[in-house]
Amino acid sequence: MQNPKKKYLSFTLVTASTVALAFAAMSACTGNQATAKPNFITKDPPKPGVVAKIGNEEITEDQLIGQDKLDFFELQKREYELKMDRLNKLLADKLIGAEAQKAGMPMEQYIDKKIVGGEIKISDAEYKKFVAEKHIPESQINPQIKERINSFLQAQKKQDLVQAHIAKLTKSNPVEVYFKKPKMQVEVDAGQAPFFGGKNAKVTIVEFSDFQCPFCGRAAETVNQLKKKYGNKIKVAFKHFPLPMHREARPASEASMCVNEQSTDKFWKFHDLVFKNPEKLDTASLEGYAKQSGADVKKFNECVQAKKYADYVQKDMEYGEKIGVKSTPTFFINGQIVSGAVPIETFAEIIDEELEAK
Template identity: 40%
Template sequence: MSLRPFRFVLSALVAASVLSGCNKQTSPATSATPSAAAGQCEPASDTVVATYKLDGAEQKVTYGELTSRIGPPMADLEKRKQDLIKRGLDGYIIEKLVQSEAKKRGLENEDALIKAEVESKVATPSDAEIQKIYDQAKAGNQLPPDVTLEQVKPEIVKMLSEQAKREHAQTLFTQLKEKADVQINLPEKRAEVAAIGPSKGPADAPITIVEFSDFQCPFCSKAIQNVDEVMKTYEGKVKLVFRHFPLSFHGDAPKAAEAAACAQDQNKFWEFHDKLFASQQNLKVDDLKKYATELGLDSARFNECLDSNKKAELVKKDMADGEKVGVTGTPAFFINGVALSGAVPASEFKTIIDAELKKKK
């Protein structure tokens, strides 16, 4: 049995928001992570959770030792749980608002509203749009060399149409939430994330966004526009801090991260950041050195920094800090410690930021 149109659109939108990032895993890193029963308090760190004998002497394992060992996967599970709760609450509210709006307009049901405000507004992709997607896929080696445009055109059309449908649905849902003055009172769990690294915005801004990102991740590139919109909307109130999290399956990302750190030494991080994201298909070492020259960096100093691998430890430190708070994919954001994952719309940043600013009044 297929989902009704409204439920399908809502499910697709939620799925898109969950999958709007590059992830190094799709399931928890270990199945040994304990889960507390409903209502059960977490043990104190010195609670003995196991004993065993070694050479005749009793050995003890405390809860603190256990959580220290499996800290990253536990943080990941907690982050996923919070994401699921937030997505579920958002979906529930949207469903109620759409049902109410359909009733106000005298429509038969919510599906009729979706048809009028979403499906009817999705235009057939132009030949130029289709060609652009095809060319990008070919350039990124995402298609076999002998595949023609005509062979993949139906899939490209479907992909572009579904993307447009999600965008129109997101616009509708945002408008309905603003009209209904939706206020989220869900308690937020905060992660302790060090705001160290290249930054934008006032040092004493009431809002600090720490971003973990990967220069080869296409979702990180897509997120830039939304982050820029947030920085502009809340100018003077937000500080953005960039931290590195190159994923293992992005072969050029680690060296690109090191290169950006080398550029930071010459006060050119953000210029280099923008150049790398605009050139994601060309991130080999020679490309990185070429970009440094184009941006006016001291080439000899930059090349020595990059070739010596002196920034590798900095990148590893960023990744270790990210893993401690449950980062498994990019982009990952922490807004005053509140986690937000993926290339999500600016409106999702706004919801958290507005709530944070309201608390500070």
């Protein structure tokens, strides 16, 4: 008698093989197209900015991209970063490689001996600074994680030393680069948003943020660093973009505007307190932050209960969507978009360029 399990297995294998062959046949050349495709002819554009022509209507690049400008910009930025990474590698291979060859050493050995100069040590202060900046809970750090962090910091230090050496080598003979860093300029109106800094500052930063977003909390720390670094040279305006999955973010946004109604300085104090306590955004906690900020609690509660700024927050969100905001935090530095909780150096590079521009 045939084993029923073997019979079932045999049937399963045959069935699976049949299905696989069927799919293979479907994906192979059969001479028949499953669906028809539009007919495209690639030509040189009749004039700059035109990417296609449908009938007699010319389609511009702006029409093609539509509201997905940010997605296209991110692709362009990624392409630029990849090219720069490759260029830096080629630069190291050619310049340091030539020095290593002259010294009769393999390149890595030359870097370790002549550029790095021995073992790279990470101080306890450097380690703690990294852990604090990356918000890594001490409870999650075991010996293996600590070793990885130290290895990362050592590699980073080594890279910094190599870059410093290349900078020295190219100081009198700069590398000519024939591709430019992409820029995305968006006209952004700060409107009546709470702000700090110079009212008529040369550089305006408009931030779209969410009080319950952990990355926004990190960005808030960077914003405070910018405040210390640039003072009235910049204007930083805060717009609300509470995300749907953060249930307490929108009430916190409305509450913050009730504090702002009393004083912008109090708004920023409230702003900092909320971002330091993103897990405590219930009504009682928000009232507590308002009190700590120096706001009149009675007026604050009346404002919150009346949902006085519900429409205001909604308009911020709609405006953000209109200009391409899809995530938080998103910043516009004189119209140049910066997404995510990026380091202060990223902001400083753009701010300094804008301050130096005529």
